[in-house]
Amino acid sequence: MMPEVHQNPLTNRESEAPMLPEAWRVVANDWENHDTFTLQLERDSGGPFAFLPGQFNMLYGFGRGESAISISGADEESGTLYHTIRRVGTVTRALSELNPGDTVGLRGPFGSAWPVERLFGRDLVFIAGGIGLAPLRPAIRYALAHRERYGNIVILIGARSPEDVVFPAEIDQWSGTEGVETRVSVDRATPDWKRNVGVVTNLIAKADFDPSNSAAMICGPEIMMRYAILELNKRGMDDAGIFLTMERNMKCAVGFCGHCQLGPEFICRDGPVFRYDHFKHWFSQREL
Amino acid sequence: MREEPQILQRADFGALFTALQSRGFTVVGPTVVDQAIVYEELDSVEDLPIGWTDEQDAGRYRLRRRDDEALFGYVVGPQSWKQFFHPPHVKLFGASRDREGALRFESSNEETPRFAFLGARSCELHGMAIQDRVFLGSGYVDSEYAGRRENSFTIAVNCGQAGGTCFCTSMNTGPKVDAGIPHDLALTEILDEERHYFVVTVGSEAGRELLSELPTVPAAGPETRAADELVAKTAREMGRTMNPKGVKELLYQNLEHPRWEELADRCLTCANCTMVCPTCFCTTVEDVTDLTGENAERWRRWDSCFTIDFSYLHGGSVRQSAKSRYRQWLTHKFATWQDQFGSSGCVGCGRCITWCPVGIDVTEEIAAIREEP
Numbered sequence A: 001m002m003p004e005v006h007q008n009p010l011t012n013r014e015s016e017a018p019m020l021p022e023a024w025r026v027v028a029n030d031w032e033n034h035d036t037f038t039l040q041l042e043r044d045s046g047g048p049f050a051f052l053p054g055q056f057n058m059l060y061g062f063g064r065g066e067s068a069i070s071i072s073g074a075d076e077e078s079g080t081l082y083h084t085i086r087r088v089g090t091v092t093r094a095l096s097e098l099n100p101g102d103t104v105g106l107r108g109p110f111g112s113a114w115p116v117e118r119l120f121g122r123d124l125v126f127i128a129g130g131i132g133l134a135p136l137r138p139a140i141r142y143a144l145a146h147r148e149r150y151g152n153i154v155i156l157i158g159a160r161s162p163e164d165v166v167f168p169a170e171i172d173q174w175s176g177t178e179g180v181e182t183r184v185s186v187d188r189a190t191p192d193w194k195r196n197v198g199v200v201t202n203l204i205a206k207a208d209f210d211p212s213n214s215a216a217m218i219c220g221p222e223i224m225m226r227y228a229i230l231e232l233n234k235r236g237m238d239d240a241g242i243f244l245t246m247e248r249n250m251k252c253a254v255g256f257c258g259h260c261q262l263g264p265e266f267i268c269r270d271g272p273v274f275r276y277d278h279f280k281h282w283f284s285q286r287e288l
Numbered sequence B: 001m002r003e004e005p006q007i008l009q010r011a012d013f014g015a016l017f018t019a020l021q022s023r024g025f026t027v028v029g030p031t032v033v034d035q036a037i038v039y040e041e042l043d044s045v046e047d048l049p050i051g052w053t054d055e056q057d058a059g060r061y062r063l064r065r066r067d068d069e070a071l072f073g074y075v076v077g078p079q080s081w082k083q084f085f086h087p088p089h090v091k092l093f094g095a096s097r098d099r100e101g102a103l104r105f106e107s108s109n110e111e112t113p114r115f116a117f118l119g120a121r122s123c124e125l126h127g128m129a130i131q132d133r134v135f136l137g138s139g140y141v142d143s144e145y146a147g148r149r150e151n152s153f154t155i156a157v158n159c160g161q162a163g164g165t166c167f168c169t170s171m172n173t174g175p176k177v178d179a180g181i182p183h184d185l186a187l188t189e190i191l192d193e194e195r196h197y198f199v200v201t202v203g204s205e206a207g208r209e210l211l212s213e214l215p216t217v218p219a220a221g222p223e224t225r226a227a228d229e230l231v232a233k234t235a236r237e238m239g240r241t242m243n244p245k246g247v248k249e250l251l252y253q254n255l256e257h258p259r260w261e262e263l264a265d266r267c268l269t270c271a272n273c274t275m276v277c278p279t280c281f282c283t284t285v286e287d288v289t290d291l292t293g294e295n296a297e298r299w300r301r302w303d304s305c306f307t308i309d310f311s312y313l314h315g316g317s318v319r320q321s322a323k324s325r326y327r328q329w330l331t332h333k334f335a336t337w338q339d340q341f342g343s344s345g346c347v348g349c350g351r352c353i354t355w356c357p358v359g360i361d362v363t364e365e366i367a368a369i370r371e372e373p
């Protein structure tokens, strides 16, 4: 039996004021590439912060607003959290301008999670497009930290161009890990690019995993996820073995604002991670 | 809560206001403003729409004089009670920078008002119960809503007539105020040749306590029978009907029905229907900063799935076409709501039909989709 996605244990459900952010301090703000940066944040109150891979927070830029941002990693020793953010508009721009020592508002964690700890014994296929690697990274790190408990681990990463690839140093590290197949593909290569060229979903056909005993976790643009599912199905993978994450406009993250609805699902609460067989009916509808 | 129904004479109705006001409640109820019956703060019984009734049809609402002095001789107007629990505009928090430049967050700590709602109809009580499931019953709790709800006192009214766009019997939400739906007191207004009185039943402990202070006498058989017959008559007079059977599956299977395109030609995407609907709950947020730049506030205000920005994602909105936005609304109300909150999102109040400028009628649309394309 394929496991379900991991629902938010909602450590904060009892919260009296689920819309009230908490102050977190910027430890570092580093550019990953020309438009994407990673904020390392430390909780002002110092308390512990538990989350599951795939969950997200609402980050508040002073006077500008909030954005849903996935947790892209955590440092267990210091208790700091990482958020990797593409600068696209008002709020993400405000966040990009933060300096170490500044504070942001943070609410979370929200949403469902990749069920990595329920997939022991299987091959894992991670498929990321662009910034989609950020929400997958905690799951990949978890799998690698428990390497012996899984079969093959395949990590397929796509980006528009070499300079759009996020976490290149960490990807190199993964590439060097025994029993981990890491492939990166870009749509538009530069002369010095030595890896694959073309859409990331082209890599699925040749990847080494057993479709009858594996699970795929996909995060990227919807069109890319559609093709990834097609390719996985072609390899014989069942819809129930495919997990994907969705994005919709989100104003509250707690099921009050109504914006993130997609069919009967509230992306903030029932998602963002879905098991594809449960979600299929809604995923295939235009303008829903 | 079973209790002998009581009789409150029309001449003693003022005592109800006094009892509520002496308990610190602000009485809110129907009153005539700009040719419509709206819900506002009331000082006395004289503020009620005495002797008025309403005529409603798709895209049409008119007030008309009755030939009696009934206090509740009309149905529901353009507003619902949701504005008092789920205010159209509410402050979520204030943020400020302290001396070191660090942000401090403070929730809005305005005092929660204490409202007594006079004249809520059965469909409206169901509407409140539906919003309760949204804001209190599905994981997180909205503290603003919870506080306002907890502080309130509700005096319901059984409908003595149905409106031209009402279909509560189809949705199983009225016209009679059932004991199972949360309220404190329920009134049935009876006017006959000689008398004008109210049959009062108790819905809660707080209701019992308040009733004990009113100058009432136990109702006799003929009086309670008159009250029962009146709502039974109302139930037979519904201006609209709808077959709710299997409507969820119907809409799930018809996301590409040609009717949606046809609807899109008529719908102005004005969002009136979502504003008047007692269960629609969607909101957006607004961020403001003061002139010093040291203080910011975040506000929440009502929003509608009919706006193009509602589904905005970097790069463009998901629901571009009017078709997709109308489909979202209707499918949410009648279908996905059931999966989300365990009931229909429609209580059959008819407001969206009456207040649609082009007279789109949800009962007609669902019937059309039910017919084979």
Ligand SMILES: Cc1cc2nc3c(=O)[nH]c(=O)nc-3n(C[C@H](O)[C@H](O)[C@H](O)COP(=O)(O)OP(=O)(O)OC[C@H]3O[C@@H](n4cnc5c(N)ncnc54)[C@H](O)[C@@H]3O)c2cc1C
Pocket (backbone or CB within 6 Å): A056, A065, A066, A067, A068, A069, A070, A071, A083, A084, A085, A086, A087, A088, A089, A090, A091, A092, A093, A131, A134, A135, A246, A247, A248, A249, A250, A251, A272, B312, B313, B314, B315
């Ligand atoms: C569950 C979830 C996880 C996400 N994780 C990440 C992440 O790890 N890194 C990252 O860079 N981005 C992530 N996003 C997308 C990110 O939330 C948006 O890019 C961001 O809100 C854009 O805000 P803006 O004000 O800069 O852009 P503008 O274009 O000015 O957007 C205006 C408003 O529209 C809404 N909006 C616009 N685009 C999106 C979007 N794609 N998703 C949701 N709301 C949107 C927001 O409410 C935003 O405030 C995630 C979105 C969701 C739903």
Ligand code: SF4
Pocket (backbone or CB within 6 Å): B273, B276, B277, B278, B279, B333, B345, B346, B347, B348, B349, B350, B351, B352, B353, B362
């Ligand atoms: S959908 Fe229309 S009839 Fe139903 S509750 Fe809302 S406003 Fe009333």
Ligand code: SF4
Pocket (backbone or CB within 6 Å): B266, B267, B268, B269, B270, B271, B272, B273, B274, B306, B352, B355, B356, B357, B358, B359, B360
């Ligand atoms: S259905 Fe009517 S009220 Fe609703 S958005 Fe369309 S035109 Fe406006």
